[in-house]
Amino acid sequence: MNDMTPKSSAPVVDLRSDTVTQPTPAMRAAMLAAPLGDDVFGDDPSVNALQARIADITGKEAALFMPTGTQSNLCALMSHCQRGDEYIVGQLAHTYRYEAGGAAVLGSIQPQPLTQGASGEMQLADIAAAIKPDDIHFARTRLLCLENTWNGHPMTLAYLAQATALARERGLATHLDGARFFNAAVATPEAGASAHAAARHIASYFDSVSVCFSKGLGAPVGSALCGSRDLISRALRWRKMLGGGMRQSGMLAAAASHALDHHVERLAQDHALAQRLAAGLAGIDGLSVRSAQTNIVFVDVADGRGPALLAHLALHGVLATGLIGLRFVTHLNVDEAGIDHALACTHEFFETQAGAVSPATAAGSAVY
Numbered sequence: 001m002n003d004m005t006p007k008s009s010a011p012v013v014d015l016r017s018d019t020v021t022q023p024t025p026a027m028r029a030a031m032l033a034a035p036l037g038d039d040v041f042g043d044d045p046s047v048n049a050l051q052a053r054i055a056d057i058t059g060k061e062a063a064l065f066m067p068t069g070t071q072s073n074l075c076a077l078m079s080h081c082q083r084g085d086e087y088i089v090g091q092l093a094h095t096y097r098y099e100a101g102g103a104a105v106l107g108s109i110q111p112q113p114l115t116q117g118a119s120g121e122m123q124l125a126d127i128a129a130a131i132k133p134d135d136i137h138f139a140r141t142r143l144l145c146l147e148n149t150w151n152g153h154p155m156t157l158a159y160l161a162q163a164t165a166l167a168r169e170r171g172l173a174t175h176l177d178g179a180r181f182f183n184a185a186v187a188t189p190e191a192g193a194s195a196h197a198a199a200r201h202i203a204s205y206f207d208s209v210s211v212c213f214s215k216g217l218g219a220p221v222g223s224a225l226c227g228s229r230d231l232i233s234r235a236l237r238w239r240k241m242l243g244g245g246m247r248q249s250g251m252l253a254a255a256a257s258h259a260l261d262h263h264v265e266r267l268a269q270d271h272a273l274a275q276r277l278a279a280g281l282a283g284i285d286g287l288s289v290r291s292a293q294t295n296i297v298f299v300d301v302a303d304g305r306g307p308a309l310l311a312h313l314a315l316h317g318v319l320a321t322g323l324i325g326l327r328f329v330t331h332l333n334v335d336e337a338g339i340d341h342a343l344a345c346t347h348e349f350f351e352t353q354a355g356a357v358s359p360a361t362a363a364g365s366a367v368y
């Protein structure tokens with residue numbers, strides 16, 4: 001047998017994304033036990049309970065359960081903006097760059113993307129300058145959209161306060177793409193004593209917040225849009241139009257509720273694992289850690305060896321993404337042993353002559 005082929009029974013350390021988590025046995029039990037109705041009729045008790053819960057946590061009047069964060073953000077944009085309006089958004093923000101242009105295609109909303117700094121912030125002066133005057137030549141600037149965390153970076157409360165205050169002064173609504181909202185809450189201790197208190201504090205700056213349950217929180221599916229009753233009633237119609245009216249979705253909502261009960265405070269463990277990984281990688285020649293915030297570690301690999309490193313790691317059951325810059329994401333299905341295995345494999349790659357796996361080193365390495 002060839003030791004270079006990962007054994008199919010070997011545990012995989014999957015650091016591609018925090019979306020890859022499997023529901024825990026307790027989460028699956030909660031899903032099975034969930035009382036169900038038909039959510040398009042509005043009578044699924046598990047969906048209604050989740051919506052009330054997340055609205056309460058974010059301090060909003062109402063919330064709407066969605067299949068994906070993409071749909072939740074799109075419903076938000078379409079509920080804030082009319083055809084011919086525009087929204088201000090980061091050049092590298094998910095809603096602008098990674099959601100297939102939905103705001104423009106389906107919402108007839110013009111994006112006004114702005115350059116972001118290394119931590120994702122748009123300069124306040126740039127935001128101010130991008131807001132168009134009331135003139136028939138221009139689209140109506142209606143909304144400022146921020147993302148927190150952005151590439152793992154939590155934004156400071158001072159920035160959130162200033163950017164949203166500027167938007168409000170100029171008559172703009174504000175939306176937060178909070179796919180990793182609770183990672184931000186856990187990583188912003190000055191926002192509140194508990195993660196839930198911090199979450200409410202961060203949400204308080206925004207008219208609407210979209211939260212993903214399917215990332216670090218570990219649910220299989222789902223996001224929620226939180227906002228005023230009025231906004232959510234408009235979003236309900238858009239969600240139906242976009243094909244997101246689900247039926248016995250209480251099974252999915254129960255997983256999300258379970259995650260809110262059990263998987264929020266524990267995000268701190270994912271952040272600690274990311275720090276462990278970053279600290280171990282920082283000592284390796286040929287690599288530099290570009291950023292390691294919350295649960296995401298970005299690494300630059302010298303001499304174009306990123307793809308070879310990725311392939312070497314994959315051979316040993318460690319999965320990551322990227323090319324020149326690699327991305328490692330921690331989550332609830334990763335532990336210290338997995339991180340240490342990833343570090344050992346990375347060391348091994350850089351210690352072997354050409355970075356290729358020699359049969360001797362492969363045979364000598366444990367397959368985790």
Ligand SMILES: *Cc1c(COP(=O)(O)O)cnc(C)c1O
Binds near residue numbers: 068073094180
């Ligand atoms: C993952 C993600 C979303 C939503 O993605 P879906 O796969 O549609 O759930 C939105 N914004 C950010 C920043 C994300 O990381």
